[in-house]
Every structure is written in C-alpha cells, then in structure tokens.
Amino acid sequence: MLEHGGRLREASMTYGIPLADWLDLSTGLNPRGWPVPPLPAEDWQRLPEENDGLEEAARDYYGCASLLPVAGSQAAIQALPALRPACRVGILSPGYAEHALAWHRAGHGVIPLAPEGIDSALAELDVLLLIHPNNPTGHAFEPARLLAWHARLAARGGWLVVDEAYVDATPKLSLAASCPMPGLVVLRSLGKFFGLAGARVGFVLAEPALLEALRERLGPWAIAHPSRHVARLALQDADWQAATRERLMREAARLAGLLAARGLAPRGGCALFQWLRAPEAARIHEALARRGILARLFAEPASLRLGLPPDEADWIRLEQALKEITP
Amino acid sequence: MALTLLAAVLLDGLLGEPRRLHPLAGFGRMADGLEARLNKPGKTRRNELARDVADSRASPRLQESAGARSRLRGALAVSLLLVPPTTLAWWLSTLPVAGPLWGVLALYFALGHRSLHDHARPVAEALGRGDLAAARDHAAMLVSRDREAIEPAAATCESVLENGSDGVFGALFWFLVAGPAGAVLFRLANTLDAMWGYKTARFLHFGWAAARLDDLLGYLPARLTALTYAVLGHTRQALACWRAQAPAWKSPNAGPVMATGAGALGIRLGGPARYHGAWQDRPPLGTGRPAEGTDIGRALDLVSRGVILWLALALLGAAIIEGVLHA
Numbered sequence: 001m002l003e004h005g006g007r008l009r010e011a012s013m014t015y016g017i018p019l020a021d022w023l024d025l026s027t028g029l030n031p032r033g034w035p036v037p038p039l040p041a042e043d044w045q046r047l048p049e050e051n052d053g054l055e056e057a058a059r060d061y062y063g064c065a066s067l068l069p070v071a072g073s074q075a076a077i078q079a080l081p082a083l084r085p086a087c088r089v090g091i092l093s094p095g096y097a098e099h100a101l102a103w104h105r106a107g108h109g110v111i112p113l114a115p116e117g118i119d120s121a122l123a124e125l126d127v128l129l130l131i132h133p134n135n136p137t138g139h140a141f142e143p144a145r146l147l148a149w150h151a152r153l154a155a156r157g158g159w160l161v162v163d164e165a166y167v168d169a170t171p172k173l174s175l176a177a178s179c180p181m182p183g184l185v186v187l188r189s190l191g192k193f194f195g196l197a198g199a200r201v202g203f204v205l206a207e208p209a210l211l212e213a214l215r216e217r218l219g220p221w222a223i224a225h226p227s228r229h230v231a232r233l234a235l236q237d238a239d240w241q242a243a244t245r246e247r248l249m250r251e252a253a254r255l256a257g258l259l260a261a262r263g264l265a266p267r268g269g270c271a272l273f274q275w276l277r278a279p280e281a282a283r284i285h286e287a288l289a290r291r292g293i294l295a296r297l298f299a300e301p302a303s304l305r306l307g308l309p310p311d312e313a314d315w316i317r318l319e320q321a322l323k324e325i326t327p
Numbered sequence: 328m329a330l331t332l333l334a335a336v337l338l339d340g341l342l343g344e345p346r347r348l349h350p351l352a353g354f355g356r357m358a359d360g361l362e363a364r365l366n367k368p369g370k371t372r373r374n375e376l377a378r379d380v381a382d383s384r385a386s387p388r389l390q391e392s393a394g395a396r397s398r399l400r401g402a403l404a405v406s407l408l409l410v411p412p413t414t415l416a417w418w419l420s421t422l423p424v425a426g427p428l429w430g431v432l433a434l435y436f437a438l439g440h441r442s443l444h445d446h447a448r449p450v451a452e453a454l455g456r457g458d459l460a461a462a463r464d465h466a467a468m469l470v471s472r473d474r475e476a477i478e479p480a481a482a483t484c485e486s487v488l489e490n491g492s493d494g495v496f497g498a499l500f501w502f503l504v505a506g507p508a509g510a511v512l513f514r515l516a517n518t519l520d521a522m523w524g525y526k527t528a529r530f531l532h533f534g535w536a537a538a539r540l541d542d543l544l545g546y547l548p549a550r551l552t553a554l555t556y557a558v559l560g561h562t563r564q565a566l567a568c569w570r571a572q573a574p575a576w577k578s579p580n581a582g583p584v585m586a587t588g589a590g591a592l593g594i595r596l597g598g599p600a601r602y603h604g605a606w607q608d609r610p611p612l613g614t615g616r617p618a619e620g621t622d623i624g625r626a627l628d629l630v631s632r633g634v635i636l637w638l639a640l641a642l643l644g645a646a647i648i649e650g651v652l653h654a
C-alpha cells in the first residue's frame with residue numbers, strides 16, 4: 001500500500017501530541033466541507049436504489065449526461081486499467097502515485113513523463129493519464145491543449161484519462177462538459193472541494209459503453225445509501241458551491257502569500273493546497289509536526305504539500321509556527 | 328583492428344587509469360592555459376566592451392556580436408588543442424611496426440571502462456553498508472551536483488550509463504571508424520566539453536564550439552549505446568522510454584542513452600536535481616521502481632556486457648571481411 005496524507009493518528013503517536021490538538025494540513029481537502037445534515041434512519045437500513053436523484057444531480061453539476069457514480073475515484077483508478085489490453089501508459093511525474101501503481105499492476109507499461117515532455121511522447125502512448133490540476137505540483141494545462149492530445153490519442157483508439165479531483169474550484173480547467181467522447185475518461189471526486197472524503201463518492205465521466213464495462217466490474221450497490229444521499233444534496237447546493245469557490249480562491253492566495261513571506265514560496269498549487277520544494281523539506285515537516293501541524297512530506301523530489309487551515313485561529317497558529325522555524 | 332580492440336579493452340581492464348603521467352592531465356593544463364589567454368573580450372576595445380557587456384542596458388546587438396567573437400575564439404582554441412594531437416595520432420598509426428602497438432595504446436588511453444567501475448563501486452559499497460554520507464561523497468566526484476542534495480544511487484546509475492557512451496562505446500566507435508586518430512579526437516573533444524561546455528557566463532559563448540563538437544561526435548555512438556542497452560536489457564520497455572522520454576531531455580546525446588539505459592534496467596532516474604544551489608527540473612527517465620544501491624552494479628554490468636557484445640561483433644565482422652577477402 002502506498003502512503004498518503006491524513007495519517008493523523010500515526011503522527012499523534014510519533015510526536016506525543018493528542019489527536020484533538022493537531023492542525024492537519026496534510027490532505028488537500030476543503031477543511032470547511034459541505035455541512036452534512038442528520039440523515040434518516042432508512043438511509044442506513046435500506047439498500048440504495050438508483051433512481052434517488054443522485055445521477056441527475058451529478059449530470060447537472062458536471063454538465064455531462066453520461067456518468068457513473070463510484071465509491072471514490074480510487075475505485076475507478078483501480079478498475080480502469082483492466083478495461084484495456086496491455087498497452088503503454090504515460091503518466092505525469094511527479095504525481096499521485098496510485099494511478100501508476102494500478103496500471104503497472106494490471107500489466108501495462110508505465111512511462112513517467114514531465115509536463116513539457118508530453119507532446120513529444122504522445123506518439124509512443126496508448127493512454128495518457130493526467131491529474132489535473134496535478135497533485136502535488138498543482139501543474140495545470142490549457143483545456144484546449146488537453147483536447148488536442150485527446151484527439152491524437154482517440155484517432156488511434158487511445159485514451160486520455162484526466163483525474164480532476166482538484167478541479168472543482170476552477171471549473172474552467174475541466175473537461176467534464178466535453179464528455180462523453182470516445183477515448184476520453186474524466187474522474188471526479190466529492191472528497192476534496194466538497195470535503196466529503198469519508199463518504200467515498202466519485203464519478204467517472206465517459207462513453208456509455210466504457211461505463212457499462214466499469215459498472216460490471218464494480219458490481220451493484222457500489223456506494224452506500226447515506227453517501228448517495230449526502231452526495232446528491234451537496235451536488236444540488238449551488239449557493240454553497242459558489243460561495244466556497246470564492247472562499248477557496250481567496251484562501252489559496254493567502255496561504256501562498258503566507259509561505260512566500262517566510263521564504264518558502266510555493267512552486268505550484270491549486271485552490272486546495274500549495275506545494276513547495278525544499279531540500280530541507282523533511283526538517284520543515286518535522287519542525288511543524290513538533291508544533292502539532294501536520295504537512296504532507298514527499299521524498300522525491302524533496303517537497304511539502306500544505307492544505308488550507310480551517311479557521312482564523314489556525315491561520316494564526318500556522319503563521320506563528322512558520323515564523324519560529326524559518327530564519 | 329578487432330584484435331587491437333580486444334587488446335586495448337584487456338589493457339584497460341588490467342591497468343585502469345594511468346595513475347602517474349596521465350596524458351589528459353597535461354592536455355587539461357594546456358587547455359586551461361589557452362582558455363586564460365583567449366577567453367576574454369577583444370583586446371583593442373577590451374575595457375569598453377567589458378563595460379558594455381556587463382551593463383544590462385547594453386544593446387542586444389552589441390552583446391550578440393561580443394558573443395559571436397567569443398564563440399569564434401572558443402572554436403579557435405578547440406582547433407588549436409585538437410588538430411595537433413589528432414594529426415600526430417594519425418601519423419603514428421601509419422608507422423609500419425609501431426603503428427598497431429600505438430593503436431592499442433591510443434585506444435587504451437581513450438577507454439574509460441575500468442575507471443567507470445573504479446569510481447562507481449565505492450558508491451555501491453557505501454550504500455551496501457548503509458553509509459549514506461560516504462556514498463554521497465563518492466557520488467559527488469562523479470556528478471557536478473550539490474553534495475547534500477545528491478541521491479547517490481540514482482546519480483551514480485545516471486553517470487555510469489552516460490559515461491558508458493562517453494567513455495566506452497564512443498571511443499570504441501571512433502576507433503572502429505577512424506582508427507587511433509578517431510579515438511584520440513573523440514576523447515579529447517569529450518574532455519574539452521567537460522571543461523568548457525557549461526552555460527555559465529564564462530563559458531556560454533567560449534564553450535559553445537567544444538559543446539557542439541562533442542554533441543556531433545557523440546551523436547552516433549550515443550544512439551548505438553542506447554541500442555546496446557536496449558538489446559541487453561528489457562528491450563521493448565527501453566525503446567519506449569527512449570522514444571517517449573529522450574526528446575524532453577536537454578542534452579541530445581545523454582537523453583537517449585540514459586532514458587534507454589534506465590528503461591532497460593527497469594529503474595527510474597532523472598527528476599529534479601540541484602546544481603550550484605538551484606534546483607533544476609529534469610524530466611523523468613526510465614520506468615519502474617526508483618534506483619537503489621544494487622542497481623549501480625546492474626548498470627556497470629550492462630556496460631560490461633555491452634563491451635563484450637561489441638567485441639564479439641567486431642571479431643565476427645573481422646572474420647567475415649577476412650573470409651570475403653580470401654575467398
């Protein structure tokens with residue numbers, strides 16, 4: 001199993017700081033997620049049914065008629081590679097490692113690529129897989145460029161797979177509205193922008209035939225009844241979405257500014273996290289952890305990812321800690 | 328010629344780099360001396376020009392013409408340093424009895440196969456006993472990166488693969504094509520590139536000729552080296568990495584060599600590295616897991632098997648030619 005952010009219990013043991021005292025910035029999830037209401041008991045007691053309005057709400061939100069709800073985009077990440085015979089897959093590096101692992105395990109040849117190397121590599125690839133914006137670098141492309149790459153791949157039966165887990169705050173970057181097209185697969189998640197990571201709800205946007213094959217693999221009742229309920233309400237809450245978009249953009253700029261002011265200018269980022277590269281990343285990570293602030297440390301390249309603090313007191317706490325640990 | 332090849336490879340394996348009176352040391356001193364004389368702004372208008380070039384407001388045209396003059400002086404220096412020894416090497420090879428012996432000596436001088444092992448082994452041994460600091464120290468002698476930011480296993484594998492082309496197969500190739508003069512020219516041009524081929528203020532223009540000549544002489548050998556690595560390793564994966572990743576690498580010869588070598592070994596190289604305090608984004612190379620200490624031995628082994636393959640092919644070729652001539 002690969003290591004991920006959000007391992008607060010482990011950090012709590014390592015540094016001897018009670019769970020409740022931590023400021024967890026290790027995940028890149030919206031810390032003020034969609035407010036979940038109390039759920040009716042039947043959500044827990046009855047099997048979920050498909051005509052409950054979730055798909056409809058998702059079609060409206062994503063602007064795409066052909067989609068499949070899955071138990072978090074991780075379910076799709078693991079199932080997608082089985083839908084193609086062994087082929088050559090180009091994956092952005094550095095990037096969220098679960099993709100490369102899943103394609104490698106399914107017997108595909110995985111070729112790591114730099115963003116500027118994609119154009120020249122495309123002729124060699126059957127599948128191009130992008131996390132967009134990229135995690136953890138925050139790198140983003142012009143959607144027109146992505147569509148041009150898709151056209152080249154699709155012309156010879158290839159796929160462009162775009163993991164848009166972090167795109168919700170910047171919908172202009174998304175290819176969701178271009179779906180469905182042959183050879184285009186878009187993955188969406190309710191974990192990040194909506195802050196509903198525990199619900200394990202995501203969507204695959206693609207052609208109906210591909211979705212049917214995916215559904216066959218994932219089986220019935222893929223998503224828990226309460227999760228379906230909460231996801232539908234969150235997707236329908238346009239007011240909350242608009243206000244959240246605005247707030248996240250503001251806070252992302254604030255976080256980038258805060259880091260830059262301490263000589264830790266981020267190399268990249270998006271609405272939900274900032275990414276900074278520093279040879280002393282491990283030292284900064286540990287110094288923050290000693291102060292009860294958990295960042296996400298990457299070894300290769302040596303770098304840190306920091307999510308947004310939930311409220312004003314936490315912002316001040318982060319600023320204070322950064323002041324203490326930087327010259 | 329094939330027997331000369333065999334004798335030189337054996338001599339190199341037996342003796343390694345000459346410890347005393349290394350001919351390259353004398354050549355390096357001459358090159359330094361010549362650079363000190365020639366690498367400066369034009370003599371007549373030296374002060375005026377230096378001021379203008381240093382002044383950021385100097386017109387682009389003036390800077391351009393100063394750059395062109397500096398490139399010309401660099402080309403002159405390269406010619407002055409390379410033409411005499413190459414001519415001498417050619418003349419010596421035409422001598423009746425001493426000629427073949429000189430051939431062995433010249434190729435021995437141009438070959439750096441044993442020295443590749445001598446420099447890389449200590450890194451692998453240090454990593455094997457878990458001594459990261461010593462591994463970094465040894466690796467720092469192989470690559471020009473910042474010591475504290477070196478990943479010793481990956482950096483050493485990159486160095487072994489790249490020097491397989493510059494120090495081994497390139498010399499063999501030019502010896503086979505142009506005899507002792509070819510091997511000597513290749514080795515000296517490669518040395519000049521290592522001394523002057525940097526994009527620093529001092530060498531940007533002056534080192535231009537040395538760098539281009541090295542690119543030119545290394546073009547074919549680099550591709551034959553890449554092919555050798557591919558044939559002797561995981562072939563399809565190696566060729567895919569070559570085509571997909573090499574175009575993004577900034578050096579036209581090191582790209583194919585290292586991408587293919589990493590693909591052949593099934594390891595990941597490349598990625599960001601720190602030079603003179605500044606991180607440089609380098610594209611990823613190869614595929615699979617990150618390089619480990621034991622991969623240094625595998626890389627050395629790949630080069631050694633390549634040498635055996637080349638020797639076998641050269642002997643086979645010589646036998647065929649002999650057969651045709653006497654048939």
